[in-house]
Amino acid sequence: MAVGSFLVRALAATWRFRLSGREHFDTLRAAGRPFVFVLWHSRILPLLSLHRDQGIVLLVSRHRDGGYLADLGERWGYRSVRGSTQRGGGIGLLGVVRALQGGAVVAITPDGPRGPAEQVQPGAVAAAQHAGAALLPIGARASRAWYLRSWDRLCIPKPFATVEIAYGPPLVVGEGKAGLRMALESVGRALHEVTHG
Numbered sequence: 001m002a003v004g005s006f007l008v009r010a011l012a013a014t015w016r017f018r019l020s021g022r023e024h025f026d027t028l029r030a031a032g033r034p035f036v037f038v039l040w041h042s043r044i045l046p047l048l049s050l051h052r053d054q055g056i057v058l059l060v061s062r063h064r065d066g067g068y069l070a071d072l073g074e075r076w077g078y079r080s081v082r083g084s085t086q087r088g089g090g091i092g093l094l095g096v097v098r099a100l101q102g103g104a105v106v107a108i109t110p111d112g113p114r115g116p117a118e119q120v121q122p123g124a125v126a127a128a129q130h131a132g133a134a135l136l137p138i139g140a141r142a143s144r145a146w147y148l149r150s151w152d153r154l155c156i157p158k159p160f161a162t163v164e165i166a167y168g169p170p171l172v173v174g175e176g177k178a179g180l181r182m183a184l185e186s187v188g189r190a191l192h193e194v195t196h197g
Contacts (some may be wrong), residue, residue, distance in 0.1 A: 005072045012049035014159045015142075021167035028136060028170060035102040035134040035170065038124050038187055040195055041109040042117065043140040043150040044069070045082060046163045054077035057099045057106045059092055059123075061096075061113030064175065081106075093127050100131035110187060114150040118195075120188045125180055129173040137168035137196030166194040 020135040027123045037056070039047050058073050060066040060080045070080040081099060083092015087158040096106050111117055128135050141164045142157035157163050173183040 001056060001144045004068065004123060005075055005130065007044065007047075008072060009075065011159060012045070015046060015049065015157050015162075016125055016160070016162045017050055017165055018045075018142055018162055019165045019167070021169075022165075024136060024167045025138075028134060029105075033039070033133070033150070034103050034131065034135050035105055036096075036100070036124055036128045037105065037107040037138055037162070038135050039097070039107065039138050039140075040118055040152070040191055041112040041115075042098070042147075042155050044109060045155065045196060046140040046142065046157055047138060048073060048076055048078070048106075050163075051085050051107075052078070055079070057096070057104045059096055059108045062092075063113055066113060075155055078107075079104075083113070095148070096123075096127040097131050100127065106133075108192075110155045117152045118188075118191070121182065122185050123186060125173055125187060127176075129180055134170040134172055135183070136170050137187065137194050139163035139166045139191060139196075140164070141166075141195070141197070155173075166197075168194045 022105035057079045060070045067122050073080055081092055095110055103115050110124040127128050131193045143162040144158040147158045148154040171178050
């Protein structure tokens with residue numbers, strides 16, 4: 001994977017980013033409060049590149065593909081918590097809650113690690129609710145990209161592509177099951193908006 005990681009990082013060095021809604025991210029960072037980035041699994045590469053070396057914690061699957069992602073993330077300055085909704089999910093979410101309670105920013109793909117694509121699973125929202133942290137939706141659209149024939153149709157922007165990054169307003173999870181249910185719907189709508197416009 002070292003060769004693959006090198007190639008992805010070399011490719012990412014050519015991407016040009018155009019940001020909208022960045023004030024939502026800056027406000028949360030300035031407040032010094034932990035929060036959860038939520039993003040679709042298919043858009044993870046450009047978003048990892050943009051936010052590298054910021055000490056963000058990734059929830060990464062225990063699946064073999066998760067190992068590749070953890071390796072790339074480490075080279076870009078991320079820390080990883082291993083687990084998912086399918087393998088070691090309880091352990092992973094406990095690690096996420098502990099990271100948030102320790103003041104970290106955490107990034108989670110709520111449709112990962114195996115789909116269905118662009119359908120929010122409850123883990124990220126439940127962790128944010130438990131830790132009292134906001135959720136920040138973020139999406140990416142590339143001017144030119146390859147889309148893999150994977151379950152998520154992973155987006156790999158082509159060399160020198162312009163990648164438009166959109167941040168949505170932060171979302172707060174209300175109390176109890178009703179708050180969780182409402183937040184799940186809100187996250188799905190927000191991610192559709194920032195990813196597809």
